[in-house]
Amino acid sequence: MQHYAKRLQLTSTSAAHCNKCVRFNDEGPACWYPGTQYARDPITGAVKASQKLYINMRLARWHMSDCDPTKISCSGKLDEVLTPLQQVPATPDPTLLRDCKELIGRLLFLQTGTIPEISWIVSVLARYMTTAGENHMAAAKKVLRYLQSRKKIPLQWCALDNALLGIIHGYADASFADIPDTRLSSTGYIFLLN
Secondary structure, three states, X not given: OHHHHHHHHHHOOOHHHHHHHOOOOOOOOOOEEOOEEEEEOOOOOOEEEEOHHHHHHXXXXXXXXXXXXXXXXXXXXXXXXXXXXXXXXXXXXXXXXXXXXXXXXXXXXHHHHOOHHHHHHHHHHHOOOOOOOHHHHHHHHHHHHHHHHHOOOOEEEOOOOOOOOOOEEEEEEEEEEEXXXXXXXXXXXXXXXX
């Protein structure tokens, strides 16, 4: 095993040498990784990731290709979001439950790929995957309407030569006792390097 690892390290230094050990075709830079298109700017080094095609396929699956886009994925008031979602049906419809699970799973994939701003609402919807009803499906479809407006905006990582190394920017926000039934609080934070 150690010999194999050392051999991989040695052969990974040049494509010509690698091609002697393991045959492969150089088809240029990687552009697609499941559901995500990547593009790299050769001058600045910035990398863009877009899931526009994947979003279009999800919109078509739910017959929402021509839906009216919305600027936000859910209401800014937590009571307006959480109160309807806490009303679960006594006996969930199996077809609706299956469809809701599928849609929430697709939204989870988008959230981890290129659209982190839908994380909160998708995590709330995921709590009800086994008891989902019409109101959960309506909330998930509102997220799809948001994706309709967001699909052309890629996630971008910039590589700047003139960036000050080691500068950390931190942001935090909290909402105290914002969940009415339990009076729990929610917090969020983000730290950016450079």
